[in-house]
Amino acid sequence: MAGKKKACVRLMMVVVVMMMMVDFAQVAEGVTCSPVALSPCAGAITSSSPPSSACCQKLREQKPCLCGYLKNPSLRQYVNSPGAKKVASACGITIPNC
Template structure:
C-alpha cells in the first residue's frame, strides 16, 4: 500500500511538468500569433481612409505579420492587404509586404 501514494506523487509531478512545458511553448517568443483580422481594427482608418497609422496599429500589424498571407488569400480581406493604402501602412510600420 505504501507504493500507491508514491505512484500518485510521481503522476502528479509528471502532469505538472507537462503543464509547465505546454505553457512555456505557448508563451515562447517564436510561437505563432493567433490569426484574428479584428486585431487590426486600429489600422482601419489608415487602410480604408488616408490617416497615418497609429503606434497601436503598427504594434498589431507586427503581431499579425505571420497571418498576412492568410488574410491576402481571404476573399473578404485581400482587397485591404493588397490595396495601395494597405501597402503604405505596412511600409510605415516597417512590416514587409507579404510575398505569398
C-alpha cells in the same frame, strides 16, 4: 463632404468584413490570426492619416498571418489595397508575396 462620406463607408466596410472574419482565427507561429485585431489600422488605411503606434504593433503581431489573409478571397482586397500597403510601409512591415 462627399469624400468624408466615402471614407466613412469604406471604413465601415472594413470593420464589417473584419467582424465577419472573427471565425477565421488560426494559430501561426504562436499568434492567433484575427483580422479584427487590425482594426486600429482602419482609419489610417482609409485616409491619409499616419498609422498609430497601436496599429503598427498589431500589424507586427499579425505579420505571420498576412499570407493567410492574402489567400482568403474576402480579405485579399483589403490587404492588397493601396491604403494597407501605405500603412504597412509606414510601420516598416513588408507585405509578403505568397
